[in-house]
Amino acid sequence: MTLEEKVFAAFKDAFDLEDGIDRASLVYREFPEWNSIGHMTLVAALETQFDAMLEANEILAMSSFDKAVEIMAKYDEH
Amino acid sequence: MNTDLSGRVALVTGASRGIGFAIARRLLEAGATVVLNARQIDASIVDQLAGPAPDRVFVQAGDMSDPEDARQLVRAVFARHKRLDALINNAGIMRAAMIGMISDEDMRATLDLNLAGPIHLIQAAARLMARSGGSIVNVASVVGMEGAAGQLVYAASKAGVIGATRAAAKELAPKGVRVNAVAPGYIETDMTARLGDEVKAQSLKAIGLGRAGTPEDVADAVLFLCSDMSRYITGQVLRVDGGMVI
Ligand SMILES: NC(=O)c1ccc[n+]([C@@H]2O[C@H](COP(=O)([O-])OP(=O)(O)OC[C@H]3O[C@@H](n4cnc5c(N)ncnc54)[C@H](OP(=O)(O)O)[C@@H]3O)[C@@H](O)[C@H]2O)c1
Numbered sequence: 428m429t430l431e432e433k434v435f436a437a438f439k440d441a442f443d444l445e446d447g448i449d450r451a452s453l454v455y456r457e458f459p460e461w462n463s464i465g466h467m468t469l470v471a472a473l474e475t476q477f478d479a480m481l482e483a484n485e486i487l488a489m490s491s492f493d494k495a496v497e498i499m500a501k502y503d504e505h
Numbered sequence: 506m507n508t509d510l511s512g513r514v515a516l517v518t519g520a521s522r523g524i525g526f527a528i529a530r531r532l533l534e535a536g537a538t539v540v541l542n543a544r545q546i547d548a549s550i551v552d553q554l555a556g557p558a559p560d561r562v563f564v565q566a567g568d569m570s571d572p573e574d575a576r577q578l579v580r581a582v583f584a585r586h587k588r589l590d591a592l593i594n595n596a597g598i599m600r601a602a603m604i605g606m607i608s609d610e611d612m613r614a615t616l617d618l619n620l621a622g623p624i625h626l627i628q629a630a631a632r633l634m635a636r637s638g639g640s641i642v643n644v645a646s647v648v649g650m651e652g653a654a655g656q657l658v659y660a661a662s663k664a665g666v667i668g669a670t671r672a673a674a675k676e677l678a679p680k681g682v683r684v685n686a687v688a689p690g691y692i693e694t695d696m697t698a699r700l701g702d703e704v705k706a707q708s709l710k711a712i713g714l715g716r717a718g719t720p721e722d723v724a725d726a727v728l729f730l731c732s733d734m735s736r737y738i739t740g741q742v743l744r745v746d747g748g749m750v751i
Pocket of ligand 1: 518519520521522523524525542543544545546567568569570595596597598599618644645646647688689690691692693694695696697
């Protein structure tokens with residue numbers, strides 16, 4: 428899996444998404460399920476997917492799908 | 506159902522002596538892998554504790570009044586064990602002072618360790634614990650429930666811990682993480698030894714069961730709250746005070 432696919436797998440898991448969804452629509456507080464509770468679900472899914480523990484500043488900075496990919500790059504071993 | 510904790514990982518702060526040390530020993534006896542923290546702690550404690558199970562004892566020094574040390578402690582647990590089933594926020598200090606004599610430094614040190622410390626650890630540990638479900642036990646104090654003259658800041662810090670316990674219990678219940686507190690009364694440790702004989706005599710008179718508590722008295726209550734025996738209990742404060750009236 429590429430980095431982007433791994434991040435998307437976590438998003439799918441957290442928000443129950445279809446494969447074809449427009450990834451640009453995945454924005455914190457704009458995408459309906461991505462509220463503050465959904466945010467913690469997403470972080471947990473990303474941590475499981477990447478077997479990592481995120482820092483508080485990374486959690487706060489994760490405002491869109493693209494931003495999540497950028498942040499998770501650091502934890503991508505493959 | 507019993508108190509077997511085999512295969513589970515527990516983290517105890519302030520575990521080099523007193524109540525924290527007794528908690529670590531109980532959890533170890535119950536089969537858990539235990540990570541012990543304090544500011545000054547080294548591998549020699551493994552010899553004192555481990556007996557037949559040195560492979561289940563780990564030591565990680567750190568100052569829990571420093572948010573970065575608190576996060577680093579949880580990161581170390583994650584790196585080594587990949588899971589955390591029980592977090593015991595035990596590290597704490599008590600600096601008695603009458604209201605007019607509370608220094609800014611005493612206030613800061615007490616709130617940073619006793620109140621902000623557990624909050625930082627809960628924040629860092631919650632998601633890791635949610636992976637397997639788990640139990641958080643905060644060591645509060647009867648003084649945080651009742652107040653005591655000369656202990657304004659300490660009482661405020663422990664009352665704060667009780668509030669944090671109840672809030673975290675609500676937020677983490679859907680994740681299968683239970684959060685409770687114990688509120689010890691007068692327990693014989695270095696902390697109370699410093700209070701002197703007069704305070705001790707007075708405290709003893711106030712204890713219904715007629716004796717001071719031991720660290721093991723508290724550790725047994727913590728073991729109960731960490732184990733599946735308490736699987737349906739969350740958001741509670743369990744007094745371990747021998748029926749003390751303050
Ligand atoms: N004894 C009582 O009667 C009583 C009653 C009610 C509640 N409590 C609570 O029970 C808890 C334990 O008390 P105790 O009587 O066992 O105290 P203690 O004998 O003084 O032991 C305190 C422990 O905390 C550690 N510690 C202190 N500052 C720390 C820091 N900044 N970061 C990490 N660890 C730190 C100490 O090791 P280092 O100094 O090496 O860091 C030691 O291991 C405290 O939260 C206390 O408020 C005690």
